[in-house]
Amino acid sequence: MDASLLIAQFMSGLSRGMMLFLLASGLSLIFGVMNILNFAHASLWLVGAYLCYSFWYLLQDYAFGMWVSIALAALALAVIGWIVEVILIRRVYERDLPEQLLLTYAMVLIIGDLIKVVWGVEDKLIARPPLVEGPVFVFGMPFDSYFIFVILVGFGVAIGLWWFLQKTRYGHIVRAAVYSREMVSALGIPIPRIYTGVFVLGLFIAGLAGAVQAPVGSITLGMDMAIIIQAFCVVVIGGFGSLLGTLVGSIIVGEVYAFSILFWPQGALVLIFIVTAVVLIIRPWGLFGTPMRA
Amino acid sequence: MNSKYFRITLLVFSIILLCVLVNEGYALAAEPYHLGVDLAITGTGALYCKDGVDAIKLAVEEINAQGGFLGKHPIKLFIRDTHTKPDVAVREAKDLILRDKVRCILGTYSSACAVAIKPVAQEYKVLHIAAISNSENITKINFSPYTYQVVPNSYMQAKAVVLGVAELAKKKGWQEYVTIASDYEWGRSTQQSTVSLLNQVAPDLKLKKEFWPRLGETQFTSYITAIMGQKPDFVIGSLASKDNVAWMQQAKAYGFFDKIPYPGSLISVSELIVQAKTLSRGLVGLCRAPFFAHMDVPMMANLVKNFREKYERYPSDWAVMEYDAVYALKQGIEKAGSIDTEKVKDALKGMTIETTRGKLFFRNIDNQLSCSSYLGVVADDPNYPFPIYHDLIEIKGPDSWRPEAEIVDARSK
Numbered sequence: 001m002d003a004s005l006l007i008a009q010f011m012s013g014l015s016r017g018m019m020l021f022l023l024a025s026g027l028s029l030i031f032g033v034m035n036i037l038n039f040a041h042a043s044l045w046l047v048g049a050y051l052c053y054s055f056w057y058l059l060q061d062y063a064f065g066m067w068v069s070i071a072l073a074a075l076a077l078a079v080i081g082w083i084v085e086v087i088l089i090r091r092v093y094e095r096d097l098p099e100q101l102l103l104t105y106a107m108v109l110i111i112g113d114l115i116k117v118v119w120g121v122e123d124k125l126i127a128r129p130p131l132v133e134g135p136v137f138v139f140g141m142p143f144d145s146y147f148i149f150v151i152l153v154g155f156g157v158a159i160g161l162w163w164f165l166q167k168t169r170y171g172h173i174v175r176a177a178v179y180s181r182e183m184v185s186a187l188g189i190p191i192p193r194i195y196t197g198v199f200v201l202g203l204f205i206a207g208l209a210g211a212v213q214a215p216v217g218s219i220t221l222g223m224d225m226a227i228i229i230q231a232f233c234v235v236v237i238g239g240f241g242s243l244l245g246t247l248v249g250s251i252i253v254g255e256v257y258a259f260s261i262l263f264w265p266q267g268a269l270v271l272i273f274i275v276t277a278v279v280l281i282i283r284p285w286g287l288f289g290t291p292m293r294a
Numbered sequence: 295m296n297s298k299y300f301r302i303t304l305l306v307f308s309i310i311l312l313c314v315l316v317n318e319g320y321a322l323a324a325e326p327y328h329l330g331v332d333l334a335i336t337g338t339g340a341l342y343c344k345d346g347v348d349a350i351k352l353a354v355e356e357i358n359a360q361g362g363f364l365g366k367h368p369i370k371l372f373i374r375d376t377h378t379k380p381d382v383a384v385r386e387a388k389d390l391i392l393r394d395k396v397r398c399i400l401g402t403y404s405s406a407c408a409v410a411i412k413p414v415a416q417e418y419k420v421l422h423i424a425a426i427s428n429s430e431n432i433t434k435i436n437f438s439p440y441t442y443q444v445v446p447n448s449y450m451q452a453k454a455v456v457l458g459v460a461e462l463a464k465k466k467g468w469q470e471y472v473t474i475a476s477d478y479e480w481g482r483s484t485q486q487s488t489v490s491l492l493n494q495v496a497p498d499l500k501l502k503k504e505f506w507p508r509l510g511e512t513q514f515t516s517y518i519t520a521i522m523g524q525k526p527d528f529v530i531g532s533l534a535s536k537d538n539v540a541w542m543q544q545a546k547a548y549g550f551f552d553k554i555p556y557p558g559s560l561i562s563v564s565e566l567i568v569q570a571k572t573l574s575r576g577l578v579g580l581c582r583a584p585f586f587a588h589m590d591v592p593m594m595a596n597l598v599k600n601f602r603e604k605y606e607r608y609p610s611d612w613a614v615m616e617y618d619a620v621y622a623l624k625q626g627i628e629k630a631g632s633i634d635t636e637k638v639k640d641a642l643k644g645m646t647i648e649t650t651r652g653k654l655f656f657r658n659i660d661n662q663l664s665c666s667s668y669l670g671v672v673a674d675d676p677n678y679p680f681p682i683y684h685d686l687i688e689i690k691g692p693d694s695w696r697p698e699a700e701i702v703d704a705r706s707k
Contacts, residue, residue: 116336121340123535123539134547134549141519144515144544217541218540222378222510
C-alpha cells in the first residue's frame with residue numbers, strides 16, 4: 001500500500017480526532033471539575049455552529065467574515081454558558097447524577113426547539129474563504145486545507161488548556177477543586193465562582209468547536225446527537241476529567257475510524273465501540289483518568 | 295280516520311326522514327378529509343422535507359379554495375415529524391390513524407420509514423403515498439395495495455445512472471469503480487441496484503470497493519482519502535440530503551471532482567440551490583423531478599408561480615413530488631366519486647393522472663408511477679440564481695423500471 005495514502009488517512013483521522021477533541025475537552029473539563037455530566041454539551045456545540053452561521057451571514061461580504069464569525073460564536077456561547085450556569089446548572093451541583101442527567105437532557109430538547117424557532121429547520125451552509133477552499137498536498141496526496149486549520153485549533157486549545165491548568169494560579173485552584181472542594185473552600189476561595197468560570201470556559205470551547213465544524217458541511221438539527229456518542233467514547237477512553245486523556249482518546253477514535261474505513265469500511269463505527277468497551281472493561285477510569293473518578 | 299292517521303304518520307315520517315337526509319347531507323358536505331403527513335421535518339431529511347411540507351400546504355390551499363376534495367370535503371392537514379427514524383415514523387403514523395383519523399398518509403423522507411409504515415397503513419386500511427423515499431422495496435416486495443409511489447424508485451434511478459455511466463465508460467475506457475452509499479435502506483438498495491445493473495449492461499466494469507458512511511455522517515475526509523487512494527476510474531455515489539451536501543463540499547475541497555469522475559450522483563434542485571456558489575460546474579448529476587424540465591406543462595408552471603409567490607423560492611424535486619402526491623389523491627377521489635379509502639385505492643389502481651411532470655400512470659403490478667429520471671450537466675443559467683442542468687436527458691419511467699417478471703419472481707421468493 002502506498003505510504004502517501006497512509007499519511008493522508010492519518011491526517012484525515014487526525015482532523016476527525018481534533019474535531020472530537022474540541023467537543024470532548026469541554027465536556028471532560030466540566031465533568032472533571034464540577035462533576036456534572038452535561039448531556040446538553042453537544043446541543044450547545046450545535047448552537048455554536050448556528051451562531052457562527054448567523055455572524056457569517058452578516059459578515060459574508062468581508063474577506064475575514066468566516067474567521068471573525070468563529071471567534072464571535074465562541075464568545076457568544078461563553079455568554080450563553082454563563083447564563084445557563086447561573087439559572088440552571090448551579091441548582092443541581094449537589095443533586096444525584098440521574099437528576100443532573102434529567103435536567104441536561106431536558107436542555108437538549110429545549111435547545112432543539114429553540115434552534116427550530118430561531119434558525120428554522122433548513123440546512124445552513126457557510127461558504128469558505130478562498131484561503132481554505134481548496135486542497136493542500138501532503139506527500140503528494142491532497143488534503144482539505146481547512147482541516148489544517150482544524151488541527152491547529154485543536155492543538156492550540158490543548159496547549160492553551162494545559163498552560164491554563166498547569167501554569168496559572170486560577171488553573172491550580174481549578175485542579176485543586178477537582179480533588180477537594182472543601183479544602184479549596186476552606187482557603188476562602190468561592191467554589192461557585194470557580195464552577196461558573198469552568199462552565200463558561202467549557203462552553204467557550206464548545207462554541208469554538210461548533211463554529212469550527214460549521215464550514216465543514218451543512219449545519220442541521222440532529223448533528224449534536226450524531227456526535228455526542230463519539231464524544232462520550234472519547235472521554236471514556238481517555239478518562240473523564242483528564243485533558244491529556246481526552247486528547248489521546250480523540251486521536252485514537254479519529255485514527256481508528258479513518259484506518260478502519262481504509263481496511264474494513266463496514267466496521268468503522270463498530271471498532272470505535274469495541275475499543276471503548278475494551279477500555280471500560282480493563283481500565284474503567286480510562287487511559288489517563290484516576291480510579292477516584294471511576 | 296285510519297286514512298287521517300295514516301296521512302299524519304306518513305307526514306311525520308317524511309319530516310323525520312327529510313331531517314335525517316338533510317342532516318346526513320350536511321354532514322357529508324362538511325366532513326373534512328383528514329390528510330396525514332409523516333415527513334422528516336428535523337434531522338437528516340429536513341433539507342428536502344421542508345420543501346415537501348410547503349408544497350403539500352400549497353396544494354391543500356389550492357384545493358380547499360375550491361371547497362376541498364369533490365368540492366365539499368375540505369382537507370385538514372396533520373403534519374408529523376419522523377426524525378428520519380423508522381420507530382418514530384411508525385409511532386406517528388399510528389397516532390395519525392388512530393387519533394387524527396387520517397385517510398391517507400403522505401411521506402416519507404427515509405425509505406426505511408416508508409417500509410416501516412407500509413404495513414401499518416395496510417393494517418388500518420389507510421392510503422400511503424411515498425413521494426420522496428424511493429427504495430423500490432416499498433412497492434416491489436411485501437406489496438400493499440394501499441401504498442403508491444410517485445417518485446422514480448431506486449431501481450429506475452439506478453437504471454438511468456447505469457445507462458449514462460455505461461455510455462461514458464465505453465467512451466472513456468473506464469474499467470474500475472468504487473461506490474459510496476449511505477448505510478441505510480435507500481443507500482443500500484440504490485447501490486445494489488446500480489451495481490447489479492452495471493454488471494448486466496457493462497460486465498467488463500469491475501467494482502473495486504464499497505464504502506458505507508452512516509446516515510448523518512458529518513465528516514467524509516477519511517472516505518475521500520480512502521477512495522482517492524483506490525485510484526478508481528470513477529465513483530458512483532448514493533448519498534442524499536445533508537450527507538450529500540457535506541460530501542460534495544468536502545470532496546470539492548480535496549479537488550476530488552477534478553481528479554475522479556463522479557457521474558450520476560443525486561444532485562437535486564435542493565443541492566443546486568443550497569450549493570449555488572460552491573457546487574462544481576460540469577458534474578454529471580441525477581435528479582428526480584426538476585421543475586425546469588417541465589415548465590411547458592401548465593400544472594408545473596402554476597406550481598412554480600404559486601410556490602414562488604408564497605415562499606419566495608423555487609420548488610425542489612421534493613416539493614414537486616409531494617405536490618403531485620396531493621393531486622394524485624385528488625384525482626383518485628374524483629374518479630372514485632367518494633372519499634372512501636377503499637374506493638379511492640381501487641380508483642388509483644392503474645390510473646392515468648395529470649401531474650406537474652405531464653400525464654403519467656400507476657403501474658398495476660406495483661402502484662409505481664411512470665415518472666422519469668433526469669440526468670444532466672450542472673451549469674450556470676442566466677434565468678436562475680443557481681445552476682441548473684444543461685443537456686438534460688429524461689429517462690422515462692417505462693424505459694427504466696424493473697420488468698414485471700422480475701417483480702413476480704422477487705415476490706415468489
